Amino acid sequence: MxxxxxxxxxxxxxxxxxxxxxxxxxxxxxxxxxxxxxxxHYSVWPMAFGLACCAIEMIAAASSRYDQARFGMEVLRPSPRQADLMIVSGTVTKKMVVPIVRLYNQMPEPKYVLAMGACASGGGPFKEGYNVVSGIDNFLPVDVYVPGCPPTPQALLHGFITLIKKLDSQSLGNRNSMPWYSRGPSDAVPVPILGPDIIDPRQLHMIRRYAAQPEPTDESAAVEAEA
Ligand code: SF4
Incomplete structure (x- = not known):
């Protein structure tokens, strides 16, 4: 057989x-x-955009030496409307996370996100820096993480294989694994608001709750410190 x-x-x-x-x-x-x-599973089209040093390795993976075409993924699309895989390759600054979420919302379903490298996965060497978000998964649903700083092209290819396995595990019989067939268009991810700091609109209720709390007095701060 x-x-x-x-x-x-x-x-x-x-x-x-x-x-x-x-x-x-x-x-x-x-x-x-x-x-x-x-x-x-052999015709996933990644979106062509890079953020930092990891993008150089992503470009190398598309070259003839590593032959990304074996996975049918060599057609990097310049438009989110034609792409179904977002490779977040590099440091995600607070300024860039806004267009990244917008681009994700413009991709048609089914769509996938691959976090390439330590920065995209969790902030990397810049974690908790004043201008960097600690991982794109704080804003978008990530399907595959590729570790490394930077990951090698081989590691990225392994990420593609992992994604293909995920696609293969999705079943038309299980509507939870293919939600785009069970209802209307999926809800857009709320676009973060960039002000003095980045604000995730999904956390606005929390921010309002903290903002409504009274300022701690010297006495209450001392009691808290003792506790
Ligand atoms: S993970 Fe390392 S190589 Fe990749 S963008 Fe961050 S600092 Fe650069």
């Missing part, structure tokens, strides 16, 4: 022993999901 048929076969459905090596029995949703995922 070929690998494809072996993968297609549903182990929960019993098959008579004599024909097990020649027959694959499966459910309709599994058959459709396998064909659907086969059709899309």
């Amino acid at each position: 070929s690998d494809f048929l072996r993968e297609l076969h549903d182990p929960d459905i019993p098959v008579p022993e004599g024909i097990q090596s020649a027959v694959a029995v499966t459910r309709l949703d599994k058959l459709l999901s396998t064909v659907y995922n086969w059709g899309r």
Whole structure:
């Protein structure tokens, strides 16, 4: 039996022993999901944008030496409307996170985010710096993290393979794994507001609650310090 048929076969459905090596029995949703995922997992189009030093390694991964084309991912698109993978490759400053979230909202479903490198994953060497966010996952849902400072092109290719595995695990029978088929357009991620600091609109209620609290008096501050 070929690998494809072996993968297609549903182990929960019993098959008579004599024909097990020649027959694959499966459910309709599994058959459709396998064909659907086969059709899309080697044609993920990343968006062409880079943020910092990690982007140089991303560019190297697209060169002939590493041959990103093997994964069908060599078509870097200049427009979010034509891309389904956002590679966040580099340091995410507070100023840049605003257009990054806007670009993400402009990508059609299904869409994926890959955080490339220590900066995009958690702030990296600049973590908690005055002008840097501590990971793009504070604002966007990240599907794959690629560690490193910078990650090598091979590490990025491993990230692509991990993403492909994730795509393969999504099933038309499980609406939670493919939410874009179960309802209307997904809700846009609220775009952060850049002022003296970056504000996530999802945390406005918390900010208002703290702002409404009375200023601590000297006495209450001393009691708090003692505790
Ligand atoms: S993780 Fe390292 S190489 Fe990548 S952008 Fe940050 S500092 Fe540069």
